[in-house]
Amino acid sequence: MNGTLIMQSVVDAISLGSLYALFALGIALIFGILQLINFAHSELVMVGAFALVLMNDVPLWLRILSMICIVVVTAVVMERIAFRPVRGANPATLLITSFAVSYLLQNLAILILGPEPRSGSVSTFLDESFQVGDIVILHLDVVTVVVTIALLVGLALFLTRTAIGVQMRAAAEDFRTARLVGVRANRVIATAFAISGLLAAIAALLLTAQAGVVTNTIGVNVVLLAFVATILGGMGSLGGAVLGGFLLGVVSVTLQASLPLELRSYRDAFLFAAVFLVLVIRPDGLIVTRAQRGRV
Amino acid sequence: MLRVDDLVVRYGRVPAVQGVSFSVAEGEAVAIVGPNGAGKTTTLSAIVGVVPAAEGVVRLGGVEVTGWAPERLVRHGLSLVPEGRHIFATLTVIENLRLGATVRSDRAAVQTEIDALLERFPALGRLRRQSAGKLSGGEQQQLAIARALLSRPRMLVLDEPSLGLAPLVIDQVFELLGELRGRGVTILLVEQNAARAVLFADRSYVLRSGRVVLDGTSAELLGHADFVSSYLGVVPADAGVVLPVEEAP
Numbered sequence A: 001m002n003g004t005l006i007m008q009s010v011v012d013a014i015s016l017g018s019l020y021a022l023f024a025l026g027i028a029l030i031f032g033i034l035q036l037i038n039f040a041h042s043e044l045v046m047v048g049a050f051a052l053v054l055m056n057d058v059p060l061w062l063r064i065l066s067m068i069c070i071v072v073v074t075a076v077v078m079e080r081i082a083f084r085p086v087r088g089a090n091p092a093t094l095l096i097t098s099f100a101v102s103y104l105l106q107n108l109a110i111l112i113l114g115p116e117p118r119s120g121s122v123s124t125f126l127d128e129s130f131q132v133g134d135i136v137i138l139h140l141d142v143v144t145v146v147v148t149i150a151l152l153v154g155l156a157l158f159l160t161r162t163a164i165g166v167q168m169r170a171a172a173e174d175f176r177t178a179r180l181v182g183v184r185a186n187r188v189i190a191t192a193f194a195i196s197g198l199l200a201a202i203a204a205l206l207l208t209a210q211a212g213v214v215t216n217t218i219g220v221n222v223v224l225l226a227f228v229a230t231i232l233g234g235m236g237s238l239g240g241a242v243l244g245g246f247l248l249g250v251v252s253v254t255l256q257a258s259l260p261l262e263l264r265s266y267r268d269a270f271l272f273a274a275v276f277l278v279l280v281i282r283p284d285g286l287i288v289t290r291a292q293r294g295r296v
Numbered sequence B: 001m002l003r004v005d006d007l008v009v010r011y012g013r014v015p016a017v018q019g020v021s022f023s024v025a026e027g028e029a030v031a032i033v034g035p036n037g038a039g040k041t042t043t044l045s046a047i048v049g050v051v052p053a054a055e056g057v058v059r060l061g062g063v064e065v066t067g068w069a070p071e072r073l074v075r076h077g078l079s080l081v082p083e084g085r086h087i088f089a090t091l092t093v094i095e096n097l098r099l100g101a102t103v104r105s106d107r108a109a110v111q112t113e114i115d116a117l118l119e120r121f122p123a124l125g126r127l128r129r130q131s132a133g134k135l136s137g138g139e140q141q142q143l144a145i146a147r148a149l150l151s152r153p154r155m156l157v158l159d160e161p162s163l164g165l166a167p168l169v170i171d172q173v174f175e176l177l178g179e180l181r182g183r184g185v186t187i188l189l190v191e192q193n194a195a196r197a198v199l200f201a202d203r204s205y206v207l208r209s210g211r212v213v214l215d216g217t218s219a220e221l222l223g224h225a226d227f228v229s230s231y232l233g234v235v236p237a238d239a240g241v242v243l244p245v246e247e248a249p
Helices: A003-034 A041-054 A060-086 A091-113 A139-161 A163-173 A175-180 A185-211 A220-233 A238-258 A261-281 A290-295 B040-047 B070-075 B093-100 B107-120 B122-126 B137-149 B167-182 B194-200 B218-222 B225-232
Strands: A129-132 A135-138 B002-011 B014-024 B029-033 B055-060 B078-081 B155-159 B186-191 B203-208 B211-217
Touching (some): A003 A139, A003 A238, A041 A091, A041 A185, A139 A238, A163 A175, A175 B070, B029 B040, B040 B155, B040 B186, B078 B137, B137 B167, B167 B186, B186 B194, B194 B225
Antiparallel strands (some): A129 A135, B002 B014
């Protein structure tokens, strides 16, 4: 592999890793507090992606702002209607509820918008690229990385500098004790869903810009990979989710670039074998939280 | 201050607490003692709203609070120091303390009280920016009590505060509790270490198999032969009083 190809792969890996990290963070945030693996996170992405392509004629800034509002509200309403009634139920009930919400929203999208994929461009600027030496870098790759870093820094500041952020970290570590010191469960959970909605909205923006086509299953595959990333990082650990997301992106792109052509279609098999190997060595993931240790 | 009448708690069909009644007056220190599995922690869990009560009434300051969510009870003046401390290990000492004041909005006063607590507990002061998980067991207990005090509770409830601590550290914990009682804080204490708890409290209740089998002041309990032989390991010379014990069905 020559130097240019390696550098090109590094750029791709960082970009893909950022996207996975965004998804994984949205899942880990909810899991940390509720022990809920929210597979319906992919439908939040779907709602955002459809909102973007359906508002094609609206100015870009208003389009993005409206889309973020729609997804955040959907996330909060989803918690209120679907997950609050089963709060505290066993993890299997929560998991099945999240699948039910996921399928419901996917099929609702078909019912309302029809089964055909919708195409739409977010911005021509994102589709353009520039060259550094022989390496081609898409504007979208740069925006993906910058937006992810900005969101991570923003979230880190929120979680450490604000009262509600510290309450969320406390709830993620030990929800029962957090309530015993007076943390309002409903407020913290609604905030967590709103933030996961924000993360899903940004992911929808990047994914739509990348794919150019929106279907009712646009978020499903990436959410599945992000779920693997959160397990790899250590369920419940936010830092672990980001690390797992980036690692998965890096390994995925490395395999894509280095596997012989005839084996390339089996890339995901190699990817999951690597994940399997990591989990054999570290069954709790890369970063183990105290809460997770208690549950194991 | 706190009145519990005929409290019943069941885990599925298994009765864990079977009609427990007791009261704690304002400014009083009351202990609930009993062997492992007697239903002490379950009784507390039902009072603070962590497990549902199947029957019975809990009143705090004259208001019925049965089934209230824990966060609502804290706002009503009841603060729990849970068994095993349950400090937030990944958060700093300061963050743990600030969480204790979640129910308050007077930020300046909270900061003054945190400063005073850090002075009262020098170890916490030294490690204020460290993760609380790095504290020793005794320091974690200090932090858990300090955190509970920051909500300015009308009543402090402690579940097994001496569990897993070295004897010297247990002395320090009870010294601190004595200090709080001296300041008029109402205390409800659940302890397996019956001797320490009964000697500390104004009154005590003995729980066995989910029922109150004996209650009285420290002097009354220490004069009770069966209590002394069961919990303190000494049978007085004038032993002869037999404790009525009902076994769980």
